[in-house]
Amino acid sequence: MTFNSTKAFADITQLYLEIPQTVQVRACEHSQSFSTLSRRWNAYLNQICLSTFLPWLREEHIPSATPWSNAATSASIWEVVNGTAIVFGTTRMVLIPTEAIDLSELRVPQEWVDIPTWAADYYLATQVNPEEGWIKIAGYATHEKLKTKGSYDVRDRTYSLDKEDLIPDLNILWVTRQLCPTETTRSVVTPLQSLTLVQADNLIQRLGNTTVILPRLAVPFTIWGALLEHGGWRQRLYERRQSLPEQWSVLNWIVNGISDLAQQAGWVQMEPQSSLAGGRGVQEQLKPVLIKRLDIAGQQYELRVLPQGKPEEQRWRFELRNVALGKQIPAGFKLRLLTEDLQPFENNEDRAITPVDLLYIEVAFNEPAEGLVWEVEPLPKNYQREILRF
Structure with missing residues (x-):
């Protein structure tokens, strides 16, 4: 160039x-x-x-x-x-x-x-x-x-x-x-109000209509800013304005492959190899693993999403691992799941008190198409919220 x-x-x-x-x-x-x-x-x-x-x-x-x-x-x-x-x-x-x-x-x-x-x-x-x-x-x-x-x-x-x-x-x-490495470059910014899931759904439905030419001016800024700051809701708004089908259904990823937008966001699918395959007639039902690479503090990690048990049980496991062979997750790291509107729930977090091989959370869903947002601390490089739908 x-x-x-x-x-x-x-x-x-x-x-x-x-x-x-x-x-x-x-x-x-x-x-x-x-x-x-x-x-x-x-x-x-x-x-x-x-x-x-x-x-x-x-x-x-x-x-x-x-x-x-x-x-x-x-x-x-x-x-x-x-x-x-x-x-x-x-x-x-x-x-x-x-x-x-x-x-x-x-x-x-x-x-x-x-x-x-x-x-x-x-x-x-x-x-x-x-x-x-x-x-x-x-x-x-x-x-x-x-x-x-x-x-x-x-x-x-x-x-x-x-x-x-x-x-x-x-x-x-x-x-x-x-x-002057300590030069003040930013002023204090006031946090924006939180939106409920009902508010977000209504806004996405309304502003997702392309007859709304400038959605950023159609509602008060405090509401608009809160919608935009939630990466998952902003993504839903974009997809609605493009009339796209659901891009973040994990069940669809398992059956039909990861959607284009999810691939652009870094998600890949891996078919695991069974250590029991061919051994004395034992057959293990293999389950695909969904993986996203994360850069945290200069090291590479993997966020994994794995189905557990029978499909009708709707149980899933989230894991965080260090990619490097023999490397552990340092003390102080956290893996957290939140509802779509960023609310905690029982047993939604795992933290490393001492260095560990992995962090994991298992979750079961009672209703179809429920959404979850994952978080990791320290924040991964260029982290943006995503809503994974189950």
């Missing part, structure tokens, strides 16, 4: 990157799975920004930088809001793409500022010109500056800063991080 920051533009202190042709082709392909033309275009611009800026960031500054969300999660975000996040360590930056050639301000959707788990350290005004094949980082601002000096527009729920208030040279960001 060719990077070019010395083109004959007005301000040579600003970063210009060429958009590879392959990036434009892939972005065009990936942007087809959205509800309207405007949403497809939004996804197209965001994918171009991510796929052009991230390789440069890794090569020049942060080799460990990753997208905050996987492909499935990104789609659920771009369906309803503009912006794409990148993380490295505990730092998050958000690219805000715009087609404006004469950029006069940075406008950041409120979701990226006032949802506690979305708030970033840095926001980058990113001009995109697909026809000429370049993106430009026109300037950046911190969360703290957006909240203290930015203007909030109630009509479109955005925070804005004039161009003059942005720092145009991205090199200043890296120098500041080195010289």
Whole structure:
């Protein structure tokens, strides 16, 4: 990939990157799975920004930088809001793409500022010109500056800063991080109210109708933000707006294979080998295992979901294991299951008091299509909530 920051533009202190042709082709392909033309275009611009800026960031500054969300999660975000996040360590930056050639301000959707788990350290005004094949980082601002000096527009729920208030040279960001590693970049964000399952179901049914062009403006922000912050509910909203069938039914995964969106989120299916097969006529009924790889504190773990007993018993086992041979799960780790609306229940958690080989929870369902959300502490890298349906 060719990077070019010395083109004959007005301000040579600003970063210009060429958009590879392959990036434009892939972005065009990936942007087809959205509800309207405007949403497809939004996804197209965001994918171009991510796929052009991230390789440069890794090569020049942060080799460990990753997208905050996987492909499935990104789609659920771009369906309803503009912006794409990148993380490295505990730092998050958000690219805000715009087609404006004469950029006069940075406008950041409120979701990226006032949802506690979305708030970033840095926001980058990113001009995109697909026809000429370049993106430009026109300037950046911190969360703290957006909240203290930015203007909030109630009509479109955005925070804005004039161009003059942005720092145009991205090199200043890296120098500041080195010289002032304790610089305050984020303001305090007020937690959002919790939603009940009934509220969430009603919102998803209403806002999942594509005649609602801008669902983010259709309900009060405190309600909308709470719906969006729950990754499983946001995913359900996206799937409803695409008229997709159920993507997270574990029973369907067992019978028909893991859905496309679940595969994008990292789930795979493994057929276990029986140690008794062929031995003295003994036959063991093998059960498939559903696996998701997790990166926790720089080590690889597996979350496993296994059916237990007879199918009609609807019993399942969740396990957390260290992938490395002979490695254990450190003390302090927790594996937890919650209801779809994030409520605990009896025996819903297993924790490692001392190093252990695995953590596990067994659960039985009384009703069909019940949903569960899994959690692990410490949080896995780029963790997003998922609702697994049984």
